[in-house]
Amino acid sequence: MNTKIKSRISWTIAVLLAVAGLIIAVVPFIFMILNSFKDKFEMLTKGIFALPEQWSLENYKTVLTANFPQYFLNSVIVLAISLVLLLFISACASYPLSRMKFRGNGLIYSIVVACMAIPVHITLIPVFRMSQTFHLYDTIWALIGPYVAMGVPISVFILTSFMKNIPREIEEAAEIDGCSKFKMFFKVMLPMAKPGLSTLAIYNGVTMWNEYIFAYTLTQSAGSRTLPLAVWDFKGQYSMDIPMIMAVLTLTALPMIILFIFAQDKLIKGMTAGAVKG
Numbered sequence: 001m002n003t004k005i006k007s008r009i010s011w012t013i014a015v016l017l018a019v020a021g022l023i024i025a026v027v028p029f030i031f032m033i034l035n036s037f038k039d040k041f042e043m044l045t046k047g048i049f050a051l052p053e054q055w056s057l058e059n060y061k062t063v064l065t066a067n068f069p070q071y072f073l074n075s076v077i078v079l080a081i082s083l084v085l086l087l088f089i090s091a092c093a094s095y096p097l098s099r100m101k102f103r104g105n106g107l108i109y110s111i112v113v114a115c116m117a118i119p120v121h122i123t124l125i126p127v128f129r130m131s132q133t134f135h136l137y138d139t140i141w142a143l144i145g146p147y148v149a150m151g152v153p154i155s156v157f158i159l160t161s162f163m164k165n166i167p168r169e170i171e172e173a174a175e176i177d178g179c180s181k182f183k184m185f186f187k188v189m190l191p192m193a194k195p196g197l198s199t200l201a202i203y204n205g206v207t208m209w210n211e212y213i214f215a216y217t218l219t220q221s222a223g224s225r226t227l228p229l230a231v232w233d234f235k236g237q238y239s240m241d242i243p244m245i246m247a248v249l250t251l252t253a254l255p256m257i258i259l260f261i262f263a264q265d266k267l268i269k270g271m272t273a274g275a276v277k278g
Helices: 002-036 042-046 058-064 068-099 105-117 120-133 141-164 168-176 181-192 194-210 213-218 227-234 242-272
Strands: none
Touching: 002 242, 042 242, 058 068, 058 242, 068 105, 068 141, 068 181, 068 194, 068 227, 105 141, 120 141, 120 213, 141 194, 141 213, 168 181, 181 194, 194 242, 213 227, 227 242
């Protein structure tokens, strides 16, 4: 009886925590979406969680006819180039660290892991000065380097652990067939590492898509800004249009939500693929 009671109590606590987590995650989205359909003063007079008196798309029309498309295009370009570079560099670093024995292997891996503890924002001033020196300031190209650099440590750490669990028999069979190290990497290791690469693409993609501080520091003009800075178009010196900002945030979050809905199975497979060795 005591075991059954403890089991029921544990399940009850787990369910309550899951419900609480769901509420914490969903309520901001409900607030954001509901208020994006209201006018500027309706939210203040009717309450923030009240249904709109009239479901109007004017906020979305205004946002889409402003600089939002340019911000969206800039974010897509920065995200695509940064992700390709990040995944390629991380894979190239993880392969020798996980499959080859050489002097300094452990030291290099330790340095990479130690870099995960460095707050990326302490590099803002040096990166800002470098972007000015190389004439990249106020361009989308100034964001690619920092985005790749801040994603490399965690990506190499995860991908190295993933590649270590790939059976060595496959590599040995490829070597017997005359496969060189370069072909081994591109023809064998990369295809088998797809679950890990997919997980890193989703994880780093969301981080890059929502990154604000570097984008705010390294860009200035509307032609170079990314989506997280789109709210500045609807913020005045002494006031701001909250429903319009909610519409901006909804449109900004929508691509990542859609991506996660269609790619969540790849994310789960990538997180669990290296859990069982061999």
